Amino acid sequence: MGLWEDLFGKQKQNIIKNKETAVNKSLDKNLEIIREMLVDCSDVVYREITIGCDDKFKAALIYVDGLVDKHLINDFVVENLMIYSRITPPSTKTIKKELSTIIKDKNLAVMEMKEVENIEAAVFDVLSADTILILDNYEKIISIGSKGWAGRSISQPETEAVIRGPKEGFVETLRFNTALIRRRIRDTRLKFKPYKIGRRSKTDVCIAYIEDIVNKDVLKEVKRRLETIDxxxxIDSGYVEQLIEDNWKSFFPQIKSTERPDVISAELYEGKVAIIVDNSPFVLVVPTTFNSMMQSAEDYYERWGIATFIRMLRYLGVLLSLYAPALYIAITAFHPEMLPIKLSMSIAANRAGVPFPSVLEAIIMELALEILREAGVRLPGPIGATIGIVGGLVVGQAAVEAGIVGPIMVIVVAVTAISSFAIPSYNLAIGFRLLRFLLILASAVLGLYGVMLGTLIILTNLCSLKSFGVPYLSPFTSYVKQSSDLKDTFVKAPFIGLGVRNTVSDKNQRKRMNDIRDEDFNEEEGS
Amino acid sequence: MHKKIVICIALTTLLLTGCWDQIEIEDILQVGAIGIDKYVPAAEDNKSINDKQPIEEEIEKNLFIYTFAFPELNIEELSNIVISSVGDSLYSIGRSLTNRTNHEMIYGHLRVVVLNSDVAKDERAFREILDEVEDHEFISRRVILLMTDEAAADIINVNPEINPIVGRFISEMFSRKDRSPRAQRGDISSILGDIHESGNALIPKIISGEKDVKISGAGVINNYEFIGWLDELDTTQVMIFRGDADIVGTRIPDYKGVNIPIDVQYKKSKLKLVESEDNIKIVAEIQAEGDIKRASFEGKVDTLNPDVVKDIEKTACDTVKKQMESAIDNVQKEFKTDVLNIDRFLRRYHYDLWEEVRGDWDEIFPNIDIEVDVNLKIRRVGLAR
Known part of the structure; x- marks a missing residue:
């Protein structure tokens, strides 16, 4: 096809139409149709068998190789159909009309089984790792649940490691993930509502919520938005996240994603909705606030004092990772009189040999750092650590000694990088990474004034954001309605103080804990 | 359309109000100290101040020599660079120095301004300099203003051994909490406060040594004019009188044949107006606590005996009182300048009387009666640690 044709040729949009073909009575005909649909699909396995002593009844099994549990099919389907039907044969007379019933109810020793009435549905089942059994002279197809592919086993989530707390993380298989949640919520009101999204991929998506605690408005909105995805x-829950988030222009993630089932369960108990996407170990939670992005699972497993201290450190980390280089530029290049005289002299003396203005110095170092970071992700584990040392220490030291950058700049950049790792939510931290460059530019042009303007813009954006109807900065922005949520923000109240759910949850289910302990556990008898 | 207008307005305000004065921190000269001397045309050309070929029309501009000190950009070794130039004001010299330096001079970290006493003798020059220092947008109100009877440039050229950056050295000396009040507070905001109020002030005096400088005594400014030096002992007494002194070392030279050093902490100084028909009489109540710094006194004085301590107290009170009276006498008779801030006291608390005397306070002040009532209590007779 020529370039001309490529650019200006007529386009035909092939839209996939959903047709429904009824199952034929004849096995051969059905097989023919299915073979035609799955032509050139080399991973599909067809197995035609005959049933009964006199080989009168024909049947066929179809499945996709690699997706199904072959032991199940061999031991409990094929063996039963082929061997046991011959060992204890019912008379041909009796089975003639009720063959299908006998097979379904008495012969196939498998748990999951259903009947489908059209061929497209049956083929979809095959592609979803079920095995279909087609019988001759029967207008339905039996679909046997035989999902059993090799997947990653449950392991510790690498992005959200904790010292104390469960060490299991979600995996790529949706069913395992729902099981991990169900193990933590043994409540009939925990619902997993399934969706299939993607015209071709037909990915299983599942929203989880606790029926009576969940915020009904949010739930309705989640359902509505999921239905609008076309x-x-x-491929990953990242797709869903970007297709249903409120504001795609913002730098801030409005949906939290986590690999930890304990986090998801805790969020469900807080009245939020989880969206589990098959093939992705990252489960989404809505609505999400800035505050909840700054929390880590461990905050709740350790004592409140240290949790509070660490949370404040994280907020300090946010400020440092966002502002450190911008402030360095603004103060050294615009307002040196703001520094104490000794510090100002030492910075000036350190910078004396550096050929670049501090802006360029900052941008060079920050870019080098970003490249290092990106390289570190790509490189295999042991080499990644080496690159960190070589890049960070050796190159930094050499750059300082060569007089390309000042030592203070290296400190600033290192502090920035370290503090950005103090932010528990990875996608929030990468948002700040971008904003940092904007602030560097603003401070390079306008000094502290520029930093303040940038801050105002960021704050305006933060204040205007909403996640599924909940203000992103709540509870900081709405004291009237949500003042009780402040107990779990900068300060994490002692556990006994967290007896009330946050205000996102249903109004009638707020109370979650009664304090019926004795006044003092250690009180002595009779005193 | 509206959006465009809003964006235009936002952009113009943004670009018109920004800080467009970017200059890298190593490209500025952070002036730490300025010395101001009167310019006297020398017989031979002075290369260091570049007055080799003054332009005829500008000769009248050559009033002062300004000497600037700024630290050299070197972490290992602290040292000062000194530049001098001739001109009539900080501004014009700053302008002319742009042709002599490759860096911009910034006064944001200025710590010390030293005035030669000859400059301060000229009322107009003194006013001009003060006004310029006060008005300068970068000069902090904590700048220390000092006077000297040597060349101010000599003071600036001293490289004190402890810290060769002379500006920082002097300002840190003034910020010491336990500094002896032999020179008064030097920060320009308090001096300007005094001057703007009455035209009178004390400006601490600085003298240079080979390897250090010393602050002692004060220059007395009467109506924007330097009239003389108050020596260090008198300065101390004035400071005590005004309640600005904190710790003063006192001694009773000959108490029963021994020398008793007392560390005195002054707590309060309260003025009172005593009504009398013929003359204004002021009583200053001074409260202080003392601490005897020796213990055995060769057995001649028993400091553990309360009666002895009471007696020492009384003697100490008398000593302080005597010193103070002589100092006050000096201020009243020799300088005839109210640096004791009695005018402030009268204006604040006895406004009617002040209204009567304000017109010729300069004549009245030397003749008023000032009585000192020292109340010194010895609290400790030897500390252990």
Whole structure:
């Protein structure tokens, strides 16, 4: 096809139409149709068998190789159909009309089984790792649940490691993930509502919520937004996140994603909605606030004092990772009189040999750091650590000694990098990474004034954001309605103070804990 | 359309109000100290101040020599760079120095301004300099103003051994809490406060040594004019009188044949107006606590005996009182300048009387009666640690 044709040729949009073909009575005909649909699909396995002593009844099994549990099919389907039907044969007379019933109810020793009435549905089941059994002279197809592919086993989530707390993380298989949540919420009111999203991929998406605690408005909105997704394929929960978030222009993630089932369960108990996407170990939680992005699971597992201290450190980390280089530029290049005289002299003396203005110095170092970070992700584990040392220490030291950058700049950049790792939510931290560059530019042009302007813009954006109807900065922005949520922000109240759910949850289910302990556990008898 | 207008307005305000004065921190000269001397045309050309070929029309501009000190950019070794130039004001010299330096001079970290006493003798020059220092947008109100009877440039050129950056050295000396009040507070905001109020002030005096400088005594300013030096002992007494002194070392030279050093902490100084028909009489009540710094006194004085301590107290009171009276006498008779801030006291608390005397306070002040009532209590007779 020529370039001309490529650019200006007529386009034909092939839209996939959903047709429904009824199952034929004849096995051969059905097989023919299915073979035609799955032509050139080399991973599909067809197995035609005959049932009964006199080989009168034909049947066929179809499945996708690699997706199904072959032991289950061999031991409890094929063996039963082929061997046991011959060992204890019912008379041909009796089975003639009720063959299908006998097979379903008496012969197939498998748990999951259903019947489908059209061929497209049956083929979809095959592609979803079920095995279909087609019988001759029967207008339905039996679909046997035989999902059993090799997947990653449950392991510790690498991005959200904790010292204390459960060490299991979500995996790529949706069913395992729902099981991990169910193990923590043994409540009939925990619901997993399934969706299939993606015209071609037909990815399983599942929203989880606790029926009576969940915020009904949010739940309705989640359902509405999921239904509006019209895309050919969903590869990861990141797709869903970006397709349903409130404001795609913002730098801030409005949906929290986590690999930890304990976090998801805790959020469900707080009245939020989780969105589990098949093939992705990252489960989404809505609505999400800035505050909840700054929390880590461990805050709740350790004592409140240290949790409070660490949370404040994290907020300090946010400020440092956002402002450190911008402030350095603004103060050294615009307002040196703001520094104490000794510090100002030592910075000036350190910078004396540096050929670049501090802006360029900052941008060079920050870019170098970003490249290092990106390289570190790509490189295999042991080499990644080496690169960190070589890049960070050796190159930094050499750059200082060569007089390309000042030592203070290296400190600033290192502090920035370290503090950005103090932010528990990775996607929030990368948002700040971008904003840092904006602030560097603003401070390079306008000094502290620029930093303040940038701050105002960021704050305006933060204040205007909403996540599924909940203000992003709540509870900091709405004291009237949500003042009780402040107990779990900068300060994490002692556990006994967290007896009330946050205000996102349903109004009638706020209370979660009664303090019926004795006044003092250690009180002595009779005193 | 509206959006465009809003964006235009936002952009113009943004670009018109920003800080467009970017200059890298190593490209500025952070002036730490300024010395101001009167310019006397020398017989031979002075290369260091570049007055080799003054332009005819500008000769009248050559009033002062300004000497600037700024630290050299070197972490290992602290040292000062000194530049001098001739001109009539900080501004014009700053302008002319742009042709002599490759860095911009910034006064944000200025710590010390030293005035030669000859400059301060000229009322107009003194006013001009003060006004310029006060008005300068970068000069902090904590700048220390000092006077000297040597060349101010000599003071600036001293590289004190402890810290060769002379500006920082002097300002840190003034910020010491336990500094002896032999020179008064030097920060320009308090001096300007005094001057703007009455035209009178004390400006601490500085003298240079080979390897250090010393602050002692004060220059007396009467109506924007320097009239003389108050020596260090008198300065101390004035400071005590005004309640500005904190710790003063006192001694009773010959108490029963021994020398008793007392560390005195002054707590309060309260003025009182005593009504009398013929003359204004002021009583200053001074409260202080003392601490005897020796213990055995060769057995001649028993400091553990309360009666002895009471007696020492009384003697100490008398000593302090005597010193103070002589100092006050000096201020009243020799300088005839109210640096004791009695005018402030009268204006604040006895306004009617002040209204009567304000017109010729300069003549009245030397003749008023000032009585000192020292109340010194010895609290400790030897500390252990």
């Amino acid at each position: 895309i050919d394929a969903i």
